Amino acid sequence: MTLLIVAALPALRRLSVSITGARRAPNILLITLDTTRADHLPAYGYQLGRTPNLDRLAAGGVLFERAVAAAPITLASHVSLFTSLYPFAHGVRNNGSAALSDKLPTLATALHDRGYRTAAFVSAFVVDRRFGLARGFDRYDDRLETRGRGTTVEVERRGDRTGLAAEEWLSQSAAARQSPFFVWLHLYDPHDPYDPPPPFRDAFADRPYDGEIAFDDSVVGSMLDRLDRLGVLSSTIVAVAGDHGESLGDHGEVTHAMFVYEPALRVPLILWWPGHLPSAKRVTQLVRTIDLAPTLLDLAGAPALPGAGGQSLMPLVRGETPGPGTAYAETYFPLFYMNWAPLRSIQDDRWKYIAAPSEELYDLSIDPREQTNIAPREPGRAAALREALAALEARKRQAGQKGPQSVTAAPMDRETAQKLAALGYVGAASVPPTHAGNSGDLDASSQRPDPKAMIGVFNRLRRANAAVHEGRLAEAEAVARDILDQDRQNAFATLILASSLMEQGRYREAIERYRGYSALVPTSADAHHWMAICQLNLGDRDRALAEESAALAIDPRDSDARMLRGGLLAERGRVDEAISDLEAAIEAEPNKSAFRVGLARILTNARRFDEADREYQRALTLEPDSPDAHSGYGVLLAARGQPDRAVAEFERSLELRPDDDETRLRLAGILAGIGRRQEARTEYARLASGPGTPSDIRATARDKLAELGARR
Numbered sequence: 073m074t075l076l077i078v079a080a081l082p083a084l085r086r087l088s089v090s091i092t093g094a095r096r097a098p099n100i101l102l103i104t105l106d107t108t109r110a111d112h113l114p115a116y117g118y119q120l121g122r123t124p125n126l127d128r129l130a131a132g133g134v135l136f137e138r139a140v141a142a143a144p145i146t147l148a149s150h151v152s153l154f155t156s157l158y159p160f161a162h163g164v165r166n167n168g169s170a171a172l173s174d175k176l177p178t179l180a181t182a183l184h185d186r187g188y189r190t191a192a193f194v195s196a197f198v199v200d201r202r203f204g205l206a207r208g209f210d211r212y213d214d215r216l217e218t219r220g221r222g223t224t225v226e227v228e229r230r231g232d233r234t235g236l237a238a239e240e241w242l243s244q245s246a247a248a249r250q251s252p253f254f255v256w257l258h259l260y261d262p263h264d265p266y267d268p269p270p271p272f273r274d275a276f277a278d279r280p281y282d283g284e285i286a287f288d289d290s291v292v293g294s295m296l297d298r299l300d301r302l303g304v305l306s307s308t309i310v311a312v313a314g315d316h317g318e319s320l321g322d323h324g325e326v327t328h329a330m331f332v333y334e335p336a337l338r339v340p341l342i343l344w345w346p347g348h349l350p351s352a353k354r355v356t357q358l359v360r361t362i363d364l365a366p367t368l369l370d371l372a373g374a375p376a377l378p379g380a381g382g383q384s385l386m387p388l389v390r391g392e393t394p395g396p397g398t399a400y401a402e403t404y405f406p407l408f409y410m411n412w413a414p415l416r417s418i419q420d421d422r423w424k425y426i427a428a429p430s431e432e433l434y435d436l437s438i439d440p441r442e443q444t445n446i447a448p449r450e451p452g453r454a455a456a457l458r459e460a461l462a463a464l465e466a467r468k469r470q471a472g473q474k475g476p477q478s479v480t481a482a483p484m485d486r487e488t489a490q491k492l493a494a495l496g497y498v499g500a501a502s503v504p505p506t507h508a509g510n511s512g513d514l515d516a517s518s519q520r521p522d523p524k525a526m527i528g529v530f531n532r533l534r535r536a537n538a539a540v541h542e543g544r545l546a547e548a549e550a551v552a553r554d555i556l557d558q559d560r561q562n563a564f565a566t567l568i569l570a571s572s573l574m575e576q577g578r579y580r581e582a583i584e585r586y587r588g589y590s591a592l593v594p595t596s597a598d599a600h601h602w603m604a605i606c607q608l609n610l611g612d613r614d615r616a617l618a619e620e621s622a623a624l625a626i627d628p629r630d631s632d633a634r635m636l637r638g639g640l641l642a643e644r645g646r647v648d649e650a651i652s653d654l655e656a657a658i659e660a661e662p663n664k665s666a667f668r669v670g671l672a673r674i675l676t677n678a679r680r681f682d683e684a685d686r687e688y689q690r691a692l693t694l695e696p697d698s699p700d701a702h703s704g705y706g707v708l709l710a711a712r713g714q715p716d717r718a719v720a721e722f723e724r725s726l727e728l729r730p731d732d733d734e735t736r737l738r739l740a741g742i743l744a745g746i747g748r749r750q751e752a753r754t755e756y757a758r759l760a761s762g763p764g765t766p767s768d769i770r771a772t773a774r775d776k777l778a779e780l781g782a783r784r
């Protein structure tokens with residue numbers, strides 16, 4: 073990688089930025105580093121990291137030593153960064169169940185309005201366009217990748233690939249130099265699981281989290297090199313910010329979201345623009361990520377966001393003002409996922425107060441790791457900060473912020489829940505029963521368990537949830553039962569128990585538990601969908617149909633429920649209803665080949681061959697290696713009297729999925745029918761002796777083999 077040449081800056085160069093009408097506004101590259109805690113970067117004093125590119129940005133720019141994120145939740149924090157509002161003002165306090173209101177201006181809409189060409193390249197489903205951050209971007213690239221084994225949903229994208237997409241856009245668009253660009257690059261790699269690609273995997277074998285950060289640093293380096301080669305680096309402001317940190321076991325928290333302690337809130341914040349911003353400047357005062365958008369707009373010479381909660385940091389950088397003074401942060405994750413009390417915190421240059429059922433106060437000047445709660449010793453100071461917190465929230469309400477003030481806890485659609493769960497957002501399907509579908513009294517937090525007293529329970533459930541996914545079902549079941557013994561109403565434990573039972577094939581018991589979960593969380597379409605699958609496995613197709621209808625009554629967008637119900641309706645000859653279910657599923661997710669294959673099968677059975685053919689073509693375009701599409705298409709071709717083409721499709725399908733006995737049986741039948749008896753015999757023989765072949769197929773194969781043999 074070529075080294076960046078950081079412009080050496082004359083020491084006393086004017087710091088203020090004056091952008092006159094004659095001079096073009098600067099380009100802006102905003103890089104958000106997901107899940108990156110500040111004190112794991114060498115630029116923040118960490119000895120064990122390796123981040124040469126971030127180091128260089130810090131050496132050539134301004135580093136904020138004490139930057140605080142508004143929430144340890146990816147979506148909430150990014151929305152705060154883009155709107156310059158705290159979560160209580162913009163209303164997005166959770167991943168997945170709320171989207172940013174289209175009435176609030178953002179950094180992207182403001183720059184777009186100023187004539188910027190805007191593009192975003194994001195790496196995780198949590199910031200998918202459906203959650204509202206795409207507004208203001210000409211291009212919002214949220215294409216993701218299927219990850220690893222067992223995960224069938226696309227949930228994240230590796231940083232180098234996201235970076236490459238951004239670089240390609242820049243290469244194409246840097247030619248059009250008449251207007252400046254704003255690019256947001258979101259890198260997600262340090263989020264758990266920590267599994268950096270080579271060479272970082274080996275170099276950081278004992279500290280994979282740091283390896284992920286080192287990997288993302290290399291993506292940053294590649295991006296800066298590209299800007300340099302395009303000749304636009306010197307006219308580009310580079311801003312690097314974290315969305316939240318990672319607890320890594322501090323206070324008993326493994327990852328992030330449950331607590332508002334510093335490891336989860338303290339994030340990197342670096343601004344770089346040689347010649348315009350000072351170099352090697354370290355700002356020690358407290359600042360907030362909600363101050364970043366106002367700062368960038370200030371540097372770009374654009375007006376501030378109306379109603380912004382943050383402020384430009386340029387006066388602070390110039391030493392003219394003391395900075396914002398206080399920072400607020402919150403997490404509603406405990407409430408949304410566990411029905412425990414939410415946490416809110418406020419800190420100033422020295423003190424930090426956390427509003428919880430058992431309130432906390434820390435003197436960060438002597439206790440930066442928040443080990444000694446001095447709230448009981450310092451009741452006056454705790455009270456003052458408690459009041460400051462209340463005043464902050466009240467002021468936002470009176471200011472008539474346009475954003476929703478209440479917590480939105482709309483039912484989450486199944487796909488969203490599944491994708492969040494695949495990202496490790498445990499229990500993502502649950503919405504606390506007392507808040508389902510309404511905005512409740514969230515200040516009555518003292519009635520709920522205190523997260524810090526419950527973290528052990530949460531960690532056990534987290535491990536049990538992972539155990540279900542990894543097939544350690546007895547272990548998951550035991551943990552869930554143990555927790556339910558103490559807390560019968562624990563929805564997350566109920567869900568884990570139900571899914572571990574289902575995975576063990578104990579469908580009746582699973583149904584009972586899913587029914588319990590459904591009572592606790594009536595907004596869950598998921599519970600009904602899983603009950604339908606259990607009923608199907610028990611052979612009760614009437615009940616399965618009823619459960620899918622219940623799921624669709626809760627969430628008509630539940631495309632998996634549509635798909636399954638469509639199949640059940642088709643079996644009963646209710647073809648039109650079946651087709652309309654499948655069409656609804658396709659409308660919801662036009663790029664999912666499985667739904668098109670499902671529809672094509674029904675159309676084939678209804679002898680609507682041309683339409684079926686069209687759907688198979690679309691399915692195969694979307695997913696050329698889908699064994700289901702190839703085998704289904706083979707069935708259609710056979711029905712249309714094209715046995716040779718059918719054979720080719722069946723063979724392709726079996727290449728992709730050799731243990732598909734039903735397709736092999738079909739292939740053998742067609743081969744026999746067109747006189748390719750030896751090949752047919754081979755396939756039947758394989759089925760007749762296959763140890764895993766279902767007994768009915770094996771019996772059929774033996775009969776056919778005898779028949780073919782007799783006629784030899």
Ligand SMILES: [Zn+2]
Pocket residue numbers: 106107145146147315316
């Ligand atoms: Zn995040």
